[in-house]
Amino acid sequence: MSAVAVGPELPPDVDRQVDGLAPAELAVGVLTYNNAATVPAVVEAVRGGLEKHFTGARAVLINADAGSSDATVDRLADSGLPFVRARHEAPAAQLGAVPFHGVPGRGAALRLAVAVARRLGARALLVLEADVTSITGDWLERLLRPVLEGGADLVMPIHARHRYDGTITNLVLAPLVGSLFGRRLHQPLSGPRALSARALERLGTEPRWPESGRSTTDLWIAGTAIAEGLSVHEARLGRWRVESSTRSTDLPTMVAQTLGAVFAVMEDYEDLWLPTTNWLAVPADGPPALPSDEPVQIDVERMVGAFTRGLRDLGTIWEHVLAPDTLGDVLSLGADDVARFRFPDDLWARVVYDFALGYHWSVVYREHLLRSLVPLYLGRTAAYVLATRPRDAAASEEALGVVADAFEREKPYLVDRWR
Amino acid sequence: MKNTARDWYKDAVFYEVHVKAFRDANDDGIGDFAGLTESLDYIQELGVDCLWILPMYPSPLRDDGYDIADFYGIHPSYGTVEDFQKFLDAAHARDLRVIADLVMNHTSDQHPWFQSSRSSPASPYADYYVWSASDRRFADARIIFVDTEKSNWTLDPTRRQYYWHRFFSHQPDLNYDNSAVRHAMLDVMRFWLDRGLDGFRCDAVPYLVEREGTSCENLPETHAILKEFRAVIDHEYGGDRVLLAEANQWPEDVRPYFGDGDEFHMSFHFPLMPRLYLGLRLEDTRPITDIFTHTPPIPPTCQWGLFLRNHDELTLEMVTNEERAFMYYAYAHDPDMKLNLGIRRRLAPLLDGDRRRVELLNCLLLTLPGSPIIYYGDEIGMGDNVYLGDRNGVRTPMQWSRDRNAGFSSVEHGQLYLPVIADPVYGYEAVNVAAQTRQPSSLLNTMRRLLAARRTSSVFGRGSIEFLRPRNSKVLAYLRRHARETLLIVANLSAAPQPVELDLGAFAGATPIEMLGGTTFPTIRTAPYFLSLGPHGFYWFGLERPGDGDEPFGIERTAI
Numbered sequence: 001m002s003a004v005a006v007g008p009e010l011p012p013d014v015d016r017q018v019d020g021l022a023p024a025e026l027a028v029g030v031l032t033y034n035n036a037a038t039v040p041a042v043v044e045a046v047r048g049g050l051e052k053h054f055t056g057a058r059a060v061l062i063n064a065d066a067g068s069s070d071a072t073v074d075r076l077a078d079s080g081l082p083f084v085r086a087r088h089e090a091p092a093a094q095l096g097a098v099p100f101h102g103v104p105g106r107g108a109a110l111r112l113a114v115a116v117a118r119r120l121g122a123r124a125l126l127v128l129e130a131d132v133t134s135i136t137g138d139w140l141e142r143l144l145r146p147v148l149e150g151g152a153d154l155v156m157p158i159h160a161r162h163r164y165d166g167t168i169t170n171l172v173l174a175p176l177v178g179s180l181f182g183r184r185l186h187q188p189l190s191g192p193r194a195l196s197a198r199a200l201e202r203l204g205t206e207p208r209w210p211e212s213g214r215s216t217t218d219l220w221i222a223g224t225a226i227a228e229g230l231s232v233h234e235a236r237l238g239r240w241r242v243e244s245s246t247r248s249t250d251l252p253t254m255v256a257q258t259l260g261a262v263f264a265v266m267e268d269y270e271d272l273w274l275p276t277t278n279w280l281a282v283p284a285d286g287p288p289a290l291p292s293d294e295p296v297q298i299d300v301e302r303m304v305g306a307f308t309r310g311l312r313d314l315g316t317i318w319e320h321v322l323a324p325d326t327l328g329d330v331l332s333l334g335a336d337d338v339a340r341f342r343f344p345d346d347l348w349a350r351v352v353y354d355f356a357l358g359y360h361w362s363v364v365y366r367e368h369l370l371r372s373l374v375p376l377y378l379g380r381t382a383a384y385v386l387a388t389r390p391r392d393a394a395a396s397e398e399a400l401g402v403v404a405d406a407f408e409r410e411k412p413y414l415v416d417r418w419r
Numbered sequence: 420m421k422n423t424a425r426d427w428y429k430d431a432v433f434y435e436v437h438v439k440a441f442r443d444a445n446d447d448g449i450g451d452f453a454g455l456t457e458s459l460d461y462i463q464e465l466g467v468d469c470l471w472i473l474p475m476y477p478s479p480l481r482d483d484g485y486d487i488a489d490f491y492g493i494h495p496s497y498g499t500v501e502d503f504q505k506f507l508d509a510a511h512a513r514d515l516r517v518i519a520d521l522v523m524n525h526t527s528d529q530h531p532w533f534q535s536s537r538s539s540p541a542s543p544y545a546d547y548y549v550w551s552a553s554d555r556r557f558a559d560a561r562i563i564f565v566d567t568e569k570s571n572w573t574l575d576p577t578r579r580q581y582y583w584h585r586f587f588s589h590q591p592d593l594n595y596d597n598s599a600v601r602h603a604m605l606d607v608m609r610f611w612l613d614r615g616l617d618g619f620r621c622d623a624v625p626y627l628v629e630r631e632g633t634s635c636e637n638l639p640e641t642h643a644i645l646k647e648f649r650a651v652i653d654h655e656y657g658g659d660r661v662l663l664a665e666a667n668q669w670p671e672d673v674r675p676y677f678g679d680g681d682e683f684h685m686s687f688h689f690p691l692m693p694r695l696y697l698g699l700r701l702e703d704t705r706p707i708t709d710i711f712t713h714t715p716p717i718p719p720t721c722q723w724g725l726f727l728r729n730h731d732e733l734t735l736e737m738v739t740n741e742e743r744a745f746m747y748y749a750y751a752h753d754p755d756m757k758l759n760l761g762i763r764r765r766l767a768p769l770l771d772g773d774r775r776r777v778e779l780l781n782c783l784l785l786t787l788p789g790s791p792i793i794y795y796g797d798e799i800g801m802g803d804n805v806y807l808g809d810r811n812g813v814r815t816p817m818q819w820s821r822d823r824n825a826g827f828s829s830v831e832h833g834q835l836y837l838p839v840i841a842d843p844v845y846g847y848e849a850v851n852v853a854a855q856t857r858q859p860s861s862l863l864n865t866m867r868r869l870l871a872a873r874r875t876s877s878v879f880g881r882g883s884i885e886f887l888r889p890r891n892s893k894v895l896a897y898l899r900r901h902a903r904e905t906l907l908i909v910a911n912l913s914a915a916p917q918p919v920e921l922d923l924g925a926f927a928g929a930t931p932i933e934m935l936g937g938t939t940f941p942t943i944r945t946a947p948y949f950l951s952l953g954p955h956g957f958y959w960f961g962l963e964r965p966g967d968g969d970e971p972f973g974i975e976r977t978a979i
């Protein structure tokens with residue numbers, strides 16, 4: 001294996017491996033980093049899914065690995081499927097502190113998978129995560145079928161989750177990305193996805209890939225696909241269970257990394273979102289399912305307490321980031337009575353947009369800016385839980401739709417101040 | 420952002436400023452409230468929370484305004500009550516609070532109350548002051564200004580009686596045994612509190628009441644009156660106005676001024692300040708650690724006020740004779756630098772303009788238990804002029820820029836209330852706000868960063884202190900704890916690099932996060948924790964234990 005950066009050409013050793021393989025109809029990319037414990041479940045699902053749903057189709061397994069020191073690569077190589085192994089570069093910092101998506105240098109891994117799939121002449125590339133053990137063979141069908149038979153170019157996942165799972169995604173990322181790109185993607189940073197040959201061709205010849213060390217590539221792919229008029233679908237998958245000892249569960253880190261990824265895409269690819277003024281529905285395939293709503297322990301009081309501490313401790317940063325009116329509205333949110341605490345959607349949208357603008361104009365050190373959003377996010381999340389807890393899962397979904405409406409409604413606020 | 424807690428003063432950093440010295444908006448050579456109002460952005464950006472305004476009232480200025488001739492007005496040189504109101508409102512709009520000096524013990528002899536009182540024993544104000552036919556009463560009370568006063572009594576030729584004064588003879592003491600005086604002074608306080616003032620720094624409070632056979636200082640009757648004042652103010656103003664006592668006494672003697680949390684909210688910690696300078700010069704932590712062993716606990720709602728310098732001389736009343744001699748040797752080599760029992764110099768020249776030492780002392784100021792008070796100009800390292808007489812050398816115009824009169828005023832140089840500092844080292848052409856604002860590594864910007872870091876944790880204002888005892892006595896190390904948060908401060912008092920091993924076994928598993936740069940240091944083990952510090956270097960660490968602050972909200976594992 002080589003550790004050569006992935007440029008327009010494949011690294012020589014990967015090139016040789018691909019030369020030795022016949023063209024494939026399907027390419028399955030598994031992005032790994034020390035996933036020996038969980039990757040067999042993924043391989044099993046891939047094999048089962050191919051046998052069950054794509055009998056006879058020639059498939060190649062592509063492993064883009066960030067430098068695993070365990071048996072991850074060997075276990076994938078033993079899958080019995082035609083196999084391409086490729087090691088990609090990853091920033092040293094991400095090898096030590098693995099980003100939220102579990103793969104140091106995920107952008108390089110994606111680029112590698114796209115390049116190999118393109119060389120193989122694949123009709124579709126399926127990208128999978130190596131530490132998601134709830135995967136079943138049916139996921140392959142739901143992600144790939146819209147590409148192979150439905151005219152989709154990019155299929156993104158909708159995982160079945162508890163209504164209070166994914167609060168960063170539901171309350172920040174999804175509404176923000178939706179308003180930017182004009183498509184309400186449910187889980188824009190979730191890992192599995194499928195790409196058509198057309199998308200591979202488009203991306204393969206795209207000169208503007210994000211730097212490999214940043215976690216912006218997934219968003220850039222989605223934004224590029226939408227801006228280019230490619231057909232974007234969603235596929236409803238099952239539960240999403242991650243078994244990872246490396247992915248961070250530190251809230252400030254997760255907020256900083258995910259939101260930082262969105263802000264970086266906004267900064268680097270203005271053309272993908274600034275002109276967007278209309279919002280279209282995203283076709284979704286698979287059986288609809290409401291989020292589960294069994295009782296869970298969420299300490300709303302502590303979350304409101306964290307919000308209140310933020311008001312006290314982070315005021316000097318927020319004063320630089322938030323517009324005076326926004327800051328005034330945030331300050332007047334009454335947090336004394338937790339049960340009555342609310343955080344209006346329009347205000348929340350403006351808060352997030354002000355942070356995007358603060359990032360854009362570098363009003364404070366960007367890492368500090370991103371992390372200082374955490375108490376606001378906790379306050380907004382607490383308000384969401386408080387408002388929806390007495391109601392059912394459908395009402396929770398409805399509330400998220402209202403959040404998305406607010407982000408779309410307030411987008412001119414962002415655009416006016418961006419330029 | 421405004422701290423809305425009733426005990427906001429526990430988290431606050433104070434900024435002491437003289438109106439006449441800050442900015443002259445009407446071009447008469449004397450700073451004024453309009454100028455101070457114009458300068459509020461600067462003060463806000465510095466990162467302080469509360470301004471302490473030195474005496475602002477009409478006064479003959481025989482004691483720099485501490486001789487008040489009218490409690491209800493503003494000195495005409497500084498503006499009007501309306502100007503003050505505009506200033507106060509503008510400060511509040513920036514979430515800055517304001518407290519003002521108030522002299523409770525005495526007035527100017529020009530005050531109408533005294534003029535009436537002296538006119539006749541039948542005057543309605545006859546008993547507003549302490550009169551006597553004899554100058555032998557209260558003979559056990561010491562004379563404070565021994566250089567200028569021979570007695571605490573002075574014969575008034577009009578009333579032909581003696582009046583009592585603990586300070587200058589032109590400052591007659593009010594008679595607090597007279598309930599009318601107490602009511603009158605409460606009305607004075609109400610007048611300013613009604614305008615929104617956030618509290619008072621109360622000058623010379625130990626001397627309110629006199630009793631025969633006592634020192635006439637710190638008497639129970641004085642405390643009873645102060646408690647009465649506090650109760651009224653708390654009751655009428657909602658409990659978030661602060662009273663800061665000036666009682667230049669040992670901590671155990673100051674302690675009663677806190678009462679049971681029902682007298683003063685704050686009091687200055689006078690003895691600590693000279694020991695910071697001593698420790699630095701001796702390169703020895705003991706003067707600093709020792710004074711804390713002599714500092715009694717105070718009620719939880721109370722707070723010490725800490726300072727490095729102020730408008731007075733660096734007072735050495737609270738040190739031993741040997742320590743005082745050493746301080747003079749170390750910090751006042753020129754006799755003109757001495758005044759009374761102290762040294763009339765500013766922070767930067769005291770420390771020979773050594774940035775590292777200036778930063779180190781500010782580090783200690785901001786991290787020891789209490790609310791720091793920064794004297795205007797010290798945040799840019801302003802110099803002094805000991806040849807201006809009295810304490811005028813540390814009260815010169817603020818140095819805003821290298822423009823005419825340091826940007827303080829546009830009058831002719833000779834019209835200034837005091838000349839600007841113009842020497843080659845500390846003069847306004849070398850040391851000014853405009854230049855330091857532009858230079859990222861300037862003292863001003865360093866102070867801003869330190870103040871910003873201090874704002875990130877309530878431990879600084881509210882935490883306990885526990886000194887570590889490393890073998891290297893040149894390195895001061897202490898833990899500050901509040902609620903679940905622990906900070907570790909390590910400071911090198913030496914001008915040479917120093918190693919230090921700290922016993923942090925109780926924190927094994929915790930990770931020190933350096934607060935100014937956010938750098939993660941190696942995890943603490945049971946073995947001694949080794950650090951090396953550059954000359955006068957310091958670290959502020961947050962100690963994060965695994966699991967600290969990690970009681971789950973319940974959303975973490977699935978938040979994305």
